[in-house]
Amino acid sequence: xxxxxIRSVRKxxxxxxxxxxxxxxxxxxEFVVLVGPSGCGKSTLLRMIAGLEEIxxxxxxxxxxxxxxxxxKERDIxxxxxxxxxxxxxxxxxxxxFSLRLKGMPQAEIDERVRQAAKILNLSELLERQPRQLSGGxxxxxxxxxxIVRNPKVFLFDxxxxxxxxxxxVAMRTExxxxxxxxxxxxxxxxxxxxxAMTMADRIVVMSEGNVEQIGSPLDLYDRPDNIFVAxxxxxxxxxxxxxxxxxxxxxxxxxxxxxxLPLPDWPDLDIGRPVTYGVRPEDLELSGAPGCNIxxxxxxxxxxxxGTLIVAQTPAGNLTAAFxxxxxxxxxxxxxxxxxxxxxxxFDAADGKRLGAPT
Amino acid sequence: xxxxxxxxxxxxxxxxxxxxxxxxxxxxxxxxxxKSELEVVSYPATLLPNVFTTDAxxxxxxxxxxxxxxxxxxxxxxxxxxxSSLVGIFAGYxxxxxxxxxxxxxxxxxxxxxxxxGVLLVGPYFKMMTLTGxxxxxxxxxxxxxxxxxxxSVWMIKGYMDTVPIExxxxxxxxxxxxLQTLFLCIVPLVxxxxxxxxxxAFLLSWGDLLWALCLISDPQKQTMTLGITQLVGxxxxxxxxxxxxxVIASIIPACLYLVLQxxxxxxFTEAAVKE
Numbered sequence: 001x002x003x004x005x006i007r008s009v010r011k012x013x014x015x016x017x018x019x020x021x022x023x024x025x026x027x028x029x030e031f032v033v034l035v036g037p038s039g040c041g042k043s044t045l046l047r048m049i050a051g052l053e054e055i056x057x058x059x060x061x062x063x064x065x066x067x068x069x070x071x072x073k074e075r076d077i078x079x080x081x082x083x084x085x086x087x088x089x090x091x092x093x094x095x096x097x098f099s100l101r102l103k104g105m106p107q108a109e110i111d112e113r114v115r116q117a118a119k120i121l122n123l124s125e126l127l128e129r130q131p132r133q134l135s136g137g138x139x140x141x142x143x144x145x146x147x148i149v150r151n152p153k154v155f156l157f158d159x160x161x162x163x164x165x166x167x168x169x170v171a172m173r174t175e176x177x178x179x180x181x182x183x184x185x186x187x188x189x190x191x192x193x194x195x196x197a198m199t200m201a202d203r204i205v206v207m208s209e210g211n212v213e214q215i216g217s218p219l220d221l222y223d224r225p226d227n228i229f230v231a232x233x234x235x236x237x238x239x240x241x242x243x244x245x246x247x248x249x250x251x252x253x254x255x256x257x258x259x260x261x262l263p264l265p266d267w268p269d270l271d272i273g274r275p276v277t278y279g280v281r282p283e284d285l286e287l288s289g290a291p292g293c294n295i296x297x298x299x300x301x302x303x304x305x306x307x308g309t310l311i312v313a314q315t316p317a318g319n320l321t322a323a324f325x326x327x328x329x330x331x332x333x334x335x336x337x338x339x340x341x342x343x344x345x346x347x348f349d350a351a352d353g354k355r356l357g358a359p360t
Numbered sequence: 361x362x363x364x365x366x367x368x369x370x371x372x373x374x375x376x377x378x379x380x381x382x383x384x385x386x387x388x389x390x391x392x393x394x395k396s397e398l399e400v401v402s403y404p405a406t407l408l409p410n411v412f413t414t415d416a417x418x419x420x421x422x423x424x425x426x427x428x429x430x431x432x433x434x435x436x437x438x439x440x441x442x443x444s445s446l447v448g449i450f451a452g453y454x455x456x457x458x459x460x461x462x463x464x465x466x467x468x469x470x471x472x473x474x475x476x477x478g479v480l481l482v483g484p485y486f487k488m489m490t491l492t493g494x495x496x497x498x499x500x501x502x503x504x505x506x507x508x509x510x511x512x513s514v515w516m517i518k519g520y521m522d523t524v525p526i527e528x529x530x531x532x533x534x535x536x537x538x539x540l541q542t543l544f545l546c547i548v549p550l551v552x553x554x555x556x557x558x559x560x561x562a563f564l565l566s567w568g569d570l571l572w573a574l575c576l577i578s579d580p581q582k583q584t585m586t587l588g589i590t591q592l593v594g595x596x597x598x599x600x601x602x603x604x605x606x607x608v609i610a611s612i613i614p615a616c617l618y619l620v621l622q623x624x625x626x627x628x629f630t631e632a633a634v635k636e
Contacts, residue, residue: 052530073536085527089549098545099535146535 002063002153002186003028004049009058011044011210018044020210021058026203031180031187035197036207036233043158045207046190050156051075063153078147079156083163084139086131086146092118093127096145117145120179137168144176148183155180157189161196173200194234198222206230223344228353231279231346237310240285240320242278243350246270255347259316263293265342269357275350280340282310282323289339295320299334313338389611393417393604400601416605420592426606428581429588432498433567434613436584439502441563444509445517445555451510452517453543457529467518470511478508482575489576496579504572509562516561520554521547556624560617567614585610 004026011019019041026032034042047053049060051072059066067075086095093114100110118124121141131139140160147155157176161169177200180187191197197204198218206213206221206229214226218234225231231239244257246264253270255262255278262278264270285295297313297320304327311322311330322338330336347356363371392400393416395409420426455467485504486495494500524547532542548555570586577583583591589606592599618625 050530050534052533072530072533073538077534079531079534081527081531083525083527085525085531087528087531087546098532098537102536102541146531150535 003061004154004186004188005059005061006045006049007059007061009045009048009060010056011041011048011053012056017056018210019048019056022207022210022212024205024212024215026186026188028186029184031177031189031200031202032205033189033191033197033201033203034205034207035191035194036213038192039209040207041210042190042192042205042207046156046158046188049154049188050077050079075154076152077154077156078150078152079158080140080143080147080160082159084131084143086139086142088131090131091127092123092129092131092134092142092145095131095142096127096149099146099150113149113151114145117149120148120182121145121175136164137172140164140172141175144179148179153186155185155187157187159191160189161191162193169196176200195236198234204234206233208233224355225346226355228277228279228348231348231355235281237282237321237323239279239281239346242315242317242320244276244278244317246272246274246276248272257317260295262295263290263340263342264345264347267347267357270347276356277348277350277353279346279348280320281344282321284341284344285320285322285338286341287324287328287336287338293342294337294339297336297338299330299332299336301332302330311336386611389604389607392601393608395601397599397601400604416599416601417609420588420602420606420609424588424592424602424606425580425583426585426588426609429583429585430609432582433585433610436498436501436505436573437563437566437613439498440505440509440566441559443502443506444513444562445559447506447510448513448517448558449543449548449555451514452519452521453547455514455518456521457526467515470514473511478571481508482571485572486575496577496582498582501572501576501582501584504576505566505569508572509565513558513562516558517551517555520551520558524550553624553627556621557627560621560625563617564614567610 004024006022006024006026009019009022010017022041022045024032034045036042044053048055049062051067051070055068059068061067062075062077087098090098096114096117097110100113105113114127115124118127121144123138123141123145126134126138126142131142134142140163143160160176161172164172173196176189189196189200201218203215204218204221205215208229213233214221214230216224221230222234225234228241232241242255242257242260242262244255244260244262247254247256247261253264253267255264255276257278262280264278295315297315299311299313300319301310301312303310303312307325309324309327309330311324311328313320313322313336320338348354349356391408394412394414395406396411396413396415399406399410455463485507489495489500489504492500494503528546528550529542532546537545568586569584570590573584573587574590577587585606589603589610592603592606
């Protein structure tokens with residue numbers, strides 16, 4: 001296994017730069033997820049690690065060796081593609097054995113490795129099947145099997161679950177994570193699904209428009225997003241944002257949004273009148289709290305999720321979403337007072353969207 | 361919408377007429393090849409031979425040198441088909457997978473050559489072949505016919521390769537395959553039906569060629585089947601039963617190819633539209 005170092009990497013197609021100098025250090029055995037919206041450059045970055053895209057400038061090193069000029073086949077990496085990319089004319093066994101055959105490995109060893117990988121992935125019964133005879137989940141497992149038989153330095157996954165239905169995706173998520181724990185391989189995983197990123201990653205790299213927005217553990221990113229983009233991207237339903245200015249009423253500080261007074265905890269070094277964006281996650285809104293520290297709103301939609309309830313409500317400064325455990329009694333048209341958990345309120349600079357300090 | 365009985369009668373009637381129209385020449389060719397030289401020109405014509413004879417076959421095969429012509433045709437057609445498919449595989453892969461300067465211009469030029477009637481190219485080719493010493497050689501004829509079939513092969517093979525996802529190439533590359541290994545172990549097997557269809561097409565084009573053989577071959581030892589058949593039309597007499605026998609023989613190879621490879625042929629010509 002190996003470390004992956006990405007140093008000031010840029011990628012341009014003709015004059016159009018799509019990756020603008022990215023730095024990421026992925027330690028040995030870590031499971032790193034590159035996440036971001038479509039077109040943010042995450043797959044391009046992964047393909048540069050794989051050697052399937054040229055690097056315009058900067059360096060990528062695998063296990064200490066700069067691989068900019070090293071061809072994909074000599075990088076000792078394995079990649080699982082979004083559409084599986086199984087060889088349709090080869091059965092499962094041959095698909096998994098293909099790379100080993102190319103290496104000229106003795107047949108007995110090939111057989112041992114393929115059967116071992118098939119056992120790990122519950123594919124032993126399917127070795128003679130053709131890819132077209134397999135379900136989506138089975139094909140994805142074969143694609144993973146093709147990767148693990150090689151025992152590579154780094155595993156790369158390019159949105160491997162996006163072609164699967166929701167239920168299977170959850171199951172495969174667990175399988176991939178379990179596989180990582182068993183093999184302990186350095187893994188770089190690309191997805192646009194923040195839930196996948198949150199549940200699978202040791203560390204998440206959030207990307208937007210060819211830049212890295214933030215790197216950190218899932219909970220770190222969730223609890224302390226560096227900017228509005230990360231705050232809004234991670235979490236479902238997304239964080240509620242209100243634009244306003246910092247105000248003070250006696251000893252208490254708040255954010256004055258159009259028609260709304262949004263409560264704040266004690267917050268040092270906050271200039272009165274400063275334009276800010278106030279952020280609060282749906283699950284950090286309560287139905288009760290300290291007097292005066294509430295947001296008054298009118299219920300628009302009540303969505304029962306089974307385990308909880310989502311309430312979409314209208315405020316003078318825009319709609320907000322609140323998430324509750326259980327089934328609170330509220331119906332469209334009701335007026336509600338929602339109380340933000342003050343410790344979990346986020347403030348961002350209105351101009352550059354960066355996180356502002358922290359409450360005391 | 362359910363069709364009425366009269367509509368069915370009309371459809372099957374029309375199909376029957378078309379079938380008769382298409383099969384009659386073949387029927388006439390086969391029965392005439394088994395008639396005597398006298399009977400084949402007798403009037404009124406007989407539908408089936410009064411006297412069934414294989415004289416025409418024996419004559420062309422043993423006396424007229426058609427065995428040699430057959431061998432020559434087979435050599436030229438197989439070589440043309442193989443050469444244009446092999447070059448077509450590399451060129452088709454290149455056009456399908458790489459973006460390079462002049463790609464579109466070259467592909468358009470390939471297509472444009474298909475619009476020039478072959479007869480216009482005969483003169484330049486004749487000159488080229490005489491200059492290079494390839495006039496009156498089977499190799500020269502193979503080269504000339506390949507140059508005619510190649511653009512079609514390249515376009516067809518490129519089209520089939522376009523249907524194979526690029527991720528297959530990338531997966532093979534990550535798995536450790538070289539370009540050549542990727543091409544022949546992963547891509548060619550996936551476009552095999554299309555490749556077979558293209559190869560057969562090139563073979564048949566070459567097999568049925570008369571123009572190039574007529575212009576580039578003069579040695580009787582190097583004549584092809586089609587050229588041999590033309591010689592059965594004499595100044596004062598046409599050897600109809602021998603012509604028919606020779607044509608039957610010439611039809612055997614294409615017919616066998618269709619029978620053996622029809623599965624690939626149909627799959628090859630339809631798969632680009634329906635491939636998953």
